[in-house]
Amino acid sequence: MNYLVAVLSDRMQAESAYTALEKAGLPMDKVAILGKGYRSADEFGLINPQEEARKQATLMSYWLVPFGFVAGIAFNLSTGFVIVGNPFGDRLLGGVLGAIAGAMGSFFVGGGAGIAFGSGDALPYRNRLNEGKYLIVVQGSDASIRSATPILRQFDPEALQGYTDYNLQT
Structure with a gap:
């Protein structure tokens, strides 16, 4: 499973990015917003x-x-x-x-x-959420991550990082 994580400065930016990903035809069950008013880091499964x-x-x-x-x-x-x-x-x-x-x-x-x-990049992401920032997380195949990357770059994220979880692949 591949992940793409974008750190956005405010709620409006996060909602706009989410809408742009939706218009691009990405499966929305694989896109999540983390932050105040949305899913928390614990609900999403970021390691504490x-x-x-x-x-x-x-x-x-x-x-x-x-x-x-x-x-x-x-x-x-x-x-x-x-x-x-x-x-x-x-x-x-x-x-x-x-x-x-x-x-x-x-x-x-x-x-x-x-x-x-033990925390990897989870701690910096948790810190950013505590600062009031928002995360957009896209999960999926290489193709979906490649299509989501230019869309999220339009919103000038503070950080844009891709990950591959080899433990989930069979």
Whole structure:
């Protein structure tokens, strides 16, 4: 599936572009306006970077917390640190501290990487919508995207970007 996203400065421009695409004969079920009074980013399916970061951190915690626990025990065994005075308690405390370190790693690295890299271009588009701008999104084949591009260029968009989602093609 191919996408073409145009960022327009106001509602009148977005409605005019939508009408021009309609007159050109594009299937209107494949054209969407995003912005105030129309579909939201969540309704359209733009990725929320905070949700993606949370998913990434949770996924990383599944292996980092047990790994940290085992590494904490191994560290205590190799160094012979006496914390509590009881060998079992020392190893258990080392494992718990290692698990805490693993949880912190999944939170900071997984969450930070999810925000930085998990959103792609969705975050700038969300920011533009929050600024009161409008997005016109055209979905379809290469031919429909090629026919929509010159129509949308007439409206002097702030940004005009094409995307291909290879995951949806069979």
